Amino acid sequence: MNPGRRTALFLLTSLTLFALRWHEIRDLIRYALDTDHTNASQVLLIPFVSGFLIFRDRSRIFSRVESAVLPGVLIALLGLGLAAAGHFLSAPVDEGNRLSLTTSSILAIWIGLFVAFYGVEAFGAALFPLLFLAFCIPIPSAILNTLISLLQRGSAEISLILLRLSGTPVYREGFVFHMPRLSIEVAPECSGIRSCLSMLILTILAGHLLLKTTWRRLALVVVAIPIMIFKNAVRIVTLTLLSLHVDPGIIESRLHREGGIPFFLLALLLTYPVLKVLMRTEKTEANGSGEQSMLREANL
Numbered sequence: 001m002n003p004g005r006r007t008a009l010f011l012l013t014s015l016t017l018f019a020l021r022w023h024e025i026r027d028l029i030r031y032a033l034d035t036d037h038t039n040a041s042q043v044l045l046i047p048f049v050s051g052f053l054i055f056r057d058r059s060r061i062f063s064r065v066e067s068a069v070l071p072g073v074l075i076a077l078l079g080l081g082l083a084a085a086g087h088f089l090s091a092p093v094d095e096g097n098r099l100s101l102t103t104s105s106i107l108a109i110w111i112g113l114f115v116a117f118y119g120v121e122a123f124g125a126a127l128f129p130l131l132f133l134a135f136c137i138p139i140p141s142a143i144l145n146t147l148i149s150l151l152q153r154g155s156a157e158i159s160l161i162l163l164r165l166s167g168t169p170v171y172r173e174g175f176v177f178h179m180p181r182l183s184i185e186v187a188p189e190c191s192g193i194r195s196c197l198s199m200l201i202l203t204i205l206a207g208h209l210l211l212k213t214t215w216r217r218l219a220l221v222v223v224a225i226p227i228m229i230f231k232n233a234v235r236i237v238t239l240t241l242l243s244l245h246v247d248p249g250i251i252e253s254r255l256h257r258e259g260g261i262p263f264f265l266l267a268l269l270l271t272y273p274v275l276k277v278l279m280r281t282e283k284t285e286a287n288g289s290g291e292q293s294m295l296r297e298a299n300l
Helices: 003-020 022-033 046-056 069-088 095-125 127-136 141-165 193-210 214-245 248-252 254-258 261-299
Strands: 171-173 176-179 182-185
Touching (some): 003 022, 022 095, 046 127, 069 095, 095 127, 095 141, 141 193, 176 214, 182 214, 182 248, 193 214, 214 248, 214 261
Antiparallel strands (some): 171 176
């Protein structure tokens, strides 16, 4: 098939899919724009990032293309099955869970179209940007609640340590800290789930772009998680100490609700040296392998 015709047909079928499922895409956009939903704020940005990654590596991804109708149809059928599940379960489940199913359905069908038009090799070459689209899917409530609980508990534990290191008298009851003239609760809303998701996405993307070995990419993500929990605890303790020693109203101020950016930048600063070390060791390892190869060739 002519490359231009192949691309035109793929774009046409993609637009048809999006038109047929527009009401679900519209619901997803509204859900992502609602600031009360902490598990979907990244949705609107992810397709553009994936599109950029595919465009960036287009020569490699589309170096060998061929039609693969059967694999594509099988993947699309999975998407249709998810769509059916979302339709029949739409009444008893909440909006986030329903959108998880419908968004997964749309992505599966679209990836099936990609495979059908461009083939399995192109799919393998574009695997990261295609799988990266999974961040468009709102996290199901069962998984989200578990993550929030873990982050909440970790933030509370580190906050207690930091408060005691500051010399502040504190008595803890579960997630409630009692101090002179002030009691605070590390509520689920204080878990830092939104910034943790943002950090997870950034570290996965940075690992893909700047690192070549899988274990180093995983190490970057694994290190970023405790850094985010520590960052959240620093934010809680900072607001608490400011409320105790500067202004009691700070704990209920806009700084509490909207002042997360400086602390997120702190997390990035703490993560950056880890990334630099991983990049440096990878470069050293690559140089060592290159020198060994040159020595072998010289000996031959």
